[in-house]
Amino acid sequence: MNKGKVVIFSAPSGSGKSTLVHFLMDSNSSFGFSVSATSRPPRGAEQHGVDYFFFTPDEFRARIAADEFVEYEEVYPGRFYGTLKSQVERQLEEQNILFDVDVKGGCNLKKYYGERALFIFVQAPSIEVLRERLVRRGDTVPEEIERRVSKAEYEMTFAKFADRVIVNDNLETAKSDVLAVVEKFLNGED
Numbered sequence: 001m002n003k004g005k006v007v008i009f010s011a012p013s014g015s016g017k018s019t020l021v022h023f024l025m026d027s028n029s030s031f032g033f034s035v036s037a038t039s040r041p042p043r044g045a046e047q048h049g050v051d052y053f054f055f056t057p058d059e060f061r062a063r064i065a066a067d068e069f070v071e072y073e074e075v076y077p078g079r080f081y082g083t084l085k086s087q088v089e090r091q092l093e094e095q096n097i098l099f100d101v102d103v104k105g106g107c108n109l110k111k112y113y114g115e116r117a118l119f120i121f122v123q124a125p126s127i128e129v130l131r132e133r134l135v136r137r138g139d140t141v142p143e144e145i146e147r148r149v150s151k152a153e154y155e156m157t158f159a160k161f162a163d164r165v166i167v168n169d170n171l172e173t174a175k176s177d178v179l180a181v182v183e184k185f186l187n188g189e190d
Contacts, residue, residue: 004092006113007031007182008099010106011122012152014133016168020122021100023175024182032095035087037069039080053084071101071108083109096186103158110161118185120178121162125169127153 007024011017025031037053039060048054055063057078064072064082072082083105091097099109103121110119124130130152134145159165164181168174 004094004096005186006088006092006097006099006109006117007185008101008106008109008117008119009122010101010103010119010155010158010162012124012130012155013148014130014137014152015122015124016133016171016174017100017122019171020166020168020174020178021098024178025098027179028096028182028186030096030186031098032091034083034091034097034099036101037063037072037080037082037084039078053087055080070112071105073102073104081105103155107158107161110163118164118182119162120181121159121165122168122174123156123159123165125167127156129169 009017009021025033035049035051035053037055037060039055039057042048042051042054046052046054057080060072060080060082063069063084064080068084068086069082070085070088072080074080083099083101088097099106101109106119106121110117124133127149131145131149134140134148140148166174166177166181
């Protein structure tokens, strides 16, 4: 029997999910981070098995056909992202695993791992706040901001499938909430 538990984070862009994931990784040493697979080529100094498992689109499709993924998504034609069952099972023998995935991936992981998983959905207090955060980042063109906001409206409909929803209207409060929810889950109190 595997020892580890699974904590899944999903959220629309601009909700503060990545900040909360990094905070949790820094606060709890029992977590390993799930390394995803992709069919995109490595960027910069990215390494196979460290940053991602890199496969060609054909290799990725063959692994899908062999049922090797817990979840996967074809984000763009020929551009796949997914989570390998073998990788997760190996990690779960030694540690808890933290996932940072899109909303569909979060739902699929929760379905696969059931009671062994905690699915946390992070959201901004409103679409307007989310838009303001994306604008404040200063690294996104207005058309892309509107695309992300539109996608966020759709993604927020997935919150009802999560075990917990954390509204990130105050970062310190959200950090405290995440830590409390995760600790209760890991201790079997949830």
